[in-house]
Amino acid sequence: LSVSRNYLTGRTDPLTGADRLRTLILSSNHLSCESARLDDALLLGEGRFRNPPPEALKSQGERLARKTPYINPFEYIDVGTFASTALVFAGNPELTVGSSLLTDTSAGRLTEKDTIRDGRRGILPGFSPMKLLLWITTPGLCALYVVAVVVATRKRCETLMEFFGRKLERSIASTRARVLDTCWTKLCLLAGCGVVLVLLNELTHGIYDEDGCNDTLVRSTSGFIQASNVYQWLWVMAACGCLFVTSTLIHDLASNPLARRTRSLGLCFSAAVEVGLDRELALAHWHRVSRGRIGWDCRVLVFALLHLPLMGIASTPTFGYVLAQNSEAGNAWYVELFSNAGVVALLNMGLSSYLLPPLCHSLARFKYGIRQELHLAGLTLNQYTKMYTTRVTSTLLSETVMTTWAPLISVFVLDESCMRYYLSFNSDLQELMEAWQIGQQGLGAYRPGFCSRSLLNQFTYVWLTTILLASWLQPSLWLLRSLRPAPAPEPESGEIEIEIEMNSEVHEIHEVESGEALFSDLEKTLVLAGKKQRNVAQTLNLVVLLVVFGTLCPPVLLLGPMVAWCQMCALDHIERGRSMTWGRVLASDVLVQVPLVPVELLTRAGAVVVG
Numbered sequence: 328l329s330v331s332r333n334y335l336t337g338r339t340d341p342l343t344g345a346d347r348l349r350t351l352i353l354s355s356n357h358l359s360c361e362s363a364r365l366d367d368a369l370l371l372g373e374g375r376f377r378n379p380p381p382e383a384l385k386s387q388g389e390r391l392a393r394k395t396p397y398i399n400p401f402e403y404i405d406v407g408t409f410a411s412t413a414l415v416f417a418g419n420p421e422l423t424v425g426s427s428l429l430t431d432t433s434a435g436r437l438t439e440k441d442t443i444r445d446g447r448r449g450i451l452p453g454f455s456p457m458k459l460l461l462w463i464t465t466p467g468l469c470a471l472y473v474v475a476v477v478v479a480t481r482k483r484c485e486t487l488m489e490f491f492g493r494k495l496e497r498s499i500a501s502t503r504a505r506v507l508d509t510c511w512t513k514l515c516l517l518a519g520c521g522v523v524l525v526l527l528n529e530l531t532h533g534i535y536d537e538d539g540c541n542d543t544l545v546r547s548t549s550g551f552i553q554a555s556n557v558y559q560w561l562w563v564m565a566a567c568g569c570l571f572v573t574s575t576l577i578h579d580l581a582s583n584p585l586a587r588r589t590r591s592l593g594l595c596f597s598a599a600v601e602v603g604l605d606r607e608l609a610l611a612h613w614h615r616v617s618r619g620r621i622g623w624d625c626r627v628l629v630f631a632l633l634h635l636p637l638m639g640i641a642s643t644p645t646f647g648y649v650l651a652q653n654s655e656a657g658n659a660w661y662v663e664l665f666s667n668a669g670v671v672a673l674l675n676m677g678l679s680s681y682l683l684p685p686l687c688h689s690l691a692r693f694k695y696g697i698r699q700e701l702h703l704a705g706l707t708l709n710q711y712t713k714m715y716t717t718r719v720t721s722t723l724l725s726e727t728v729m730t731t732w733a734p735l736i737s738v739f740v741l742d743e744s745c746m747r748y749y750l751s752f753n754s755d756l757q758e759l760m761e762a763w764q765i766g767q768q769g770l771g772a773y774r775p776g777f778c779s780r781s782l783l784n785q786f787t788y789v790w791l792t793t794i795l796l797a798s799w800l801q802p803s804l805w806l807l808r809s810l811r812p813a814p815a816p817e818p819e820s821g822e823i824e825i826e827i828e829m830n831s832e833v834h835e836i837h838e839v840e841s842g843e844a845l846f847s848d849l850e851k852t853l854v855l856a857g858k859k860q861r862n863v864a865q866t867l868n869l870v871v872l873l874v875v876f877g878t879l880c881p882p883v884l885l886l887g888p889m890v891a892w893c894q895m896c897a898l899d900h901i902e903r904g905r906s907m908t909w910g911r912v913l914a915s916d917v918l919v920q921v922p923l924v925p926v927e928l929l930t931r932a933g934a935v936v937v938g
Contacts, residue, residue, distance in 0.1 A: 331355060331414070331765050332774065336534065339363040339415070339422070339437075349376055349411040350759075351437075355418030355743050355777060360540040361425045361453065362415065364435025372413045372440030378762055381406045409759045413440040417653060418743035418777070420784035421535050421542065427452040442756055443653060447663065454542045456668055456788040464669055464792060468799040472893065475803035479900060482810060491896055503862040504898040506580065507891045510870060513576035514887040517877060520569045521884030527565065528881065531558050542784075544791070548880045550783030566878045573874045577927050630694040634724065637686055641725040644674040645733035645789075649741050652785055653749035668788035676796055679726050679868070684861040687721040715860055720925050722864035727929045730793065730872050734786045742785075744777035746770065783879060790876060790883050797869055798890040802897035809901045866894075867926050874930050 328351050335356040342351075346367035365371060381404050388401030415437060416422055426432040426448040439446040449455030451462075480490050525547045533551040535541045545551055552558060647665040654662075664670055691714045741749045747768050750757040760766030869890060877884040 328352070329763060329765070331760075332418075349373065350409075350413070352412065352414045352760075352765075353419070354414045354416075355774065357421075357534050358415075358419040359421035359535045361423050362435070362437055364425075365437040366435055368436055370411070371436055372411050375408045375410050378407045378409060407762060409762060410755045412442055412756055412759055413437060414442050414756065415444075416441050417443045417749075418781070420781060421545075423453050423455075424449060425452050427455065442753060447666070450667075453540075457542050457544055459669065460544070460788055460791060460795075465795060468795050471803050472799035475806040476897075479806040479810065483900075485900075490900055491892075502859050503866050504895055504902065506863060506866050507895045507898075509579050510576055511888070511891050511895070513572050513579065514873070514891050516572045517569060517873065517884045518888050520565055520572065521877060521881040521887075523568075524562070524565050524878065524881035525885070527558070527561055528552055531555075544882055545784055545787055547882055548783045548787060550780040550787075550879070562878070569874070569878055569884075573930060576870070576874075577930070580926070626694060626696065630690060633690055633693070634721065637683070637690070637721070637725050638728045640686070641678060641683060641729035642733035642737070644671045644678070645729065646737045646741075647671075648789070649734075649737040649785065650749070650752070653741050653743060654752045668786075669792050671789050672792035672796055675729055675793065676801075678729065679722075679865055680861070683722055683725050684718075684864075687718050687725065690721050691715070691718040719860040719864050722861060723867055723925055724929070726864055726868040727871050730790075730868060731875050731929070734782065734789070738782045738785060739778065742778065742781045744774050744781040745772070747772040779879070786876075787880050787882070790872065790880060791886070793872070794869070794883060794886045794890055797865070798886065798893045802893050805897050805901060871926065871929050 328345075328348060331352045332355040335353070335358060337358065338360045339353070339358055339362050342348075342363045342365060344367075345365070347370065348365070348368045349370050349372075351371065384401045385404050385406055388399040388404070392399040392402075424434065424438050424444070426434040426438060428448055428450050430452060432448070432452065434446050434448050438444050438448070451458040476487065476490055480487060528547050528549065528551065531552050531554075533541065533546060534553045535546075535551065541551065549562070554562075644665070647661075648668070648671045651662045651666040694717055695714055697714070739745045741747075743749065750760065750766060750768060757766055873883055873887045877887075
């Protein structure tokens with residue numbers, strides 16, 4: 328039985344009595360609820376069978392030859408034999424299984440013989456990703472965050488109201504905290520747009536509503552909706568509102584005067600340190616280094632091409648996740664691992680925290696011809712700024728590809744409802760579908776209205792888990808790391824106090840005067856700048872994720888203010904316990920700059936493709 332790539336809706340319960348099925352293909356439909364077990368279909372997926380249409384023609388030719396000798400028009404038809412196959416879960420994301428690992432329920436015959444499912448059970452029965460997120464992931468991460476906050480506040484004898492209620496002091500805040508503070512109001516407005524979109528989706532008829540069983544969170548996205556003209560116009564109006572808020576957010580990041588003034592201040596100090604305190608020489612040197620640009624040579628071209636393997640590394644968990652959802656499982660442990668949305672979100676966070684930053688740092692050094700770390704000491708402050716701006720841009724690009732573009736490309740290329748290149752990983756299934764003339768691949772296999780639904784069904788929980796990790800896990804780790812005892816201070820001699828006025832705010836900076844004046848602790852400053860560059864890239868990547876997919880998946884927009892507030896409170900608490908040195912101000916305000924042009928380009932491009 329093959330009814331693939333149609334518009335069937337409802338349950339699979341009518342198949343319960345079909346105990347003589349050998350091959351069953353119901354992929355890419357609108358089937359929902361718990362699948363039929365088919366425990367009595369003992370022949371399902373077993374052995375091989377002869378292709379029915381050629382076999383019927385062959386038998387008719389033989390019958391004709393018996394009546395009229397030497398006349399058999401179908402004598403040379405190749406019947407062919409194919410493996411018996413079950414393909415039901417591919418392209419039916421709302422079709423679930425009742426078996427699970429926690430309840431120790433055995434999988435049904437259909438689940439065991441399905442080519443893609445291959446006996447794989449969920450951790451929980453039914454809509455396992457939704458239950459894992461609401462019952463395990465969210466309470467666990469929230470409890471970890473509460474414990475970290477309680478421990479951190481008790482060490483400083485503070486109350487929870489002081490931790491969550493005080494206003495961010497921008498004069499001592501890190502670059503990441505200032506970016507979050509700038510985005511706070513706009514994220515609240517985007518959350519308001521998210522509320523409107525959730526209500527719109529909930530009040531609109533969905534394609535799975537008649538069955539009475541659906542995923543609650545996916546129901547609030549556009550992947551569940553049977554869109555009408557009225558819905559489309561209302562959605563376009565809400566999306567335009569989100570686009571307007573995004574434009575104002577980018578404008579606010581660009582119009583932040585503190586970043587511009589601190590950059591100029593850093594260049595002035597660079598000139599003063601390098602050419603002395605002579606005013607004319609200092610101004611001439613500042614003008615020269617502030618206008619310096621790198622030429623377009625072979626090194627820059629190779630630097631751009633090296634981003635391709637970097638983006639491939641960043642996209643590995645996402646492609647593995649989509650491939651695990653659309654290829655034969657084979658009972659392999661890595662398939663089980665990559666098929667979990669929480670594991671993929673954790674892998675993405677690990678890549679963005681530990682692997683991508685050093686790789687991007689090596690790319691930035693290659694672009695500017697810095698072969699060894701020792702050569703960093705010979706750079707001017709303006710060259711440091713350029714190198715770290717390049718580094719944060721490369722990091723932001725790779726992380727945005729990981730969270731935004733990799734899901735779009737991988738689903739579009741591999742999924743059953745899209746270009747169906749997952750068939751290339753299963754030769755038997757591809758051979759059968761080509762014989763039945765349903766083995767299309769490429770653009771000819773793309774199904775409008777199915778591909779985007781598959782994207783939302785597969786990645787809604789990856790995005791939500793990513794935001795929850797950024798809201799609670801990352802701040803918890805920051806707070807717990809801040810509890811470690813600080814290293815003993817080195818003997819100080821000739822301590823001087825410097826006051827720097829920036830944007831009507833005063834930094835009180837204590838620095839040890841030595842032979843290298845303000846750059847005596849250059850190595851620690853560069854390490855700190857690298858950490859802050861990584862933090863800024865992660866924050867901007869979250870903003871791009873919220874903006875690009877928020878209109879299709881409104882629950883993502885609703886979590887935007889929470890992630891900003893939780894991170895700002897943790898960063899504010901940590902920064903208040905640190906002394907401000909010139910190296911820290913240099914790392915926070917001068918070496919690390921917000922890459923506004925890449926943020927705007929990535930946001931606009933992602934919004935256009937998704938829209």
